[in-house]
Amino acid sequence: MKIIVQFSGGKDSHASLLWAVHRYGAENIQAVFCDTGWEHPLTYKHIQNVVKKLRVTLTTLTSKKYNNFIDLVAKKKRFPSTKARFCTEELKVKPFVDYILDEVQDHFIAVQGIRQDESTSRSKMTSMCRHFKFYLEPYGYTKEGKPKYHTYRKKEVLEYIRSYDDSILRPMFKWTAQDTIDFILTNGHIPNPLYLKGFSRVGCFPCIQCSHTEVKQLLKFYPNRIKELEAYEQELQTSFFSPDYIPKRFCSKTAIVKKGAKKDRIVAYPTTEDVTSYIQNKNATGDLFEQELPISCMSYYSLCE
Incomplete structure (x- = not known):
């Protein structure tokens, strides 16, 4: 069983990483950072500082198809939008799927820093579920009522989950944003320095939102x-x-x-x-x-x- 913490350098994933270290021990944790190539230098430095202080192993993932965010934009001939967030899909979701299928090859628990009060869509999530959930059940429907599923490397994913567990834990799910900041400070850590400059989100710099x-x-x-x-x-x-x-x-x-x-x-x-x-x-x-x-x-x- 592998314990994987999806670490972006933001407050919620930072708090989740701290929680996981307390729960499972630093030697049993694998922090995974999906690098879009569009982060602030302070975020890159913060990520390195946190994993070094916690003595946690860090794996950095990148897209196999696109060099970075700007390369993605150039090839798509447009920037992402709130209605078409292909940046997340191409630069974070797919690289993580590749990582699970190609490198993990074992039962795993993915620890995520998702909170229910972040958005309407996240409020519909749960504190525990399966990582490959939407390969098995629809995440939505077309105008004609046809169910929509995740399809990226679907055959390999379905083979994977026949052999291995793919659990997700969201320990901060019912926390507020301030709760996560307080938890980080209580544990002797400093949140991403960009928060001190008035930024409410620090993943991607800037984010399309x-x-x-x-x-x-x-x-x-x-x-x-x-x-x-x-x-x-x-x-x-x-x-x-x-x-x-x-x-x-x-x-x-x-x-x-x-x-x-x-x-x-x-x-x-x-x-x-x-x-x-x-x-x-x-x-x-x-x-x-x-x-x-x-x-x-x-x-x-x-x-x-």
């Missing part, structure tokens, strides 16, 4: 990342941000969206420059800060108090 506040923090602390985004948009002729990220009147680009049998429609979408201009010029009141917690320090989780 980043908030206006996080863009504001990018402008303040990492303006070069903004310039990189602008350059990639120019090179790849696509936008990092979704059409509804800022009001349409502030968007400088348009695209024709084909609707099949329905009439095509024109959609306005923003460039990174549009987004940063909007955020910089907007008054520091109202909805720009609606996603922030009422705290007195810069840290999203009151880490400096």
Whole structure:
């Protein structure tokens, strides 16, 4: 039986790794990091610091098909979106499946830092389940009512689960975000330093789901990342941000969206420059800060108090 902790460098997976070490012992833990090639240098350093302090073995996985996040975007000819998060599928899910099938070849428990209050979809999960669950039961249905299953290396997965257990444990499932931070601090660890700079999420830098506040923090602390985004948009002729990220009147680009049998429609979408201009010029009141917690320090989780 192998104990595998999926470690991204964020607070929830950090807390899960600590929990697993307490439960099973550091010598029995395998931390696994799926590297998208789009993380902040502080995150890479944080991951190394944590596993070194805990004396846990770390395995870093990458996609066999794409070199990194930008290579994925170039080959897909678009950035991912909240409705098409192929980044997670290609750079994290598939590499982990490859790892299980090609290298683990044993019973395993995958420890995940998933919490039910993170999103509606995660609230429907459970604290325990099977890793290959959706190869056996549908994760959704098409408009015609046809069930949808995971299919990546399906034949090999089905053969694998005939011989081996594929359990998932989510020890932080009923915890709040603050609970995980408190657990990390209580155990003498420091969370990812990006939280101290006001970022609420630290996986991928930035994430396609980043908030206006996080863009504001990018402008303040990492303006070069903004310039990189602008350059990639120019090179790849696509936008990092979704059409509804800022009001349409502030968007400088348009695209024709084909609707099949329905009439095509024109959609306005923003460039990174549009987004940063909007955020910089907007008054520091109202909805720009609606996603922030009422705290007195810069840290999203009151880490400096």
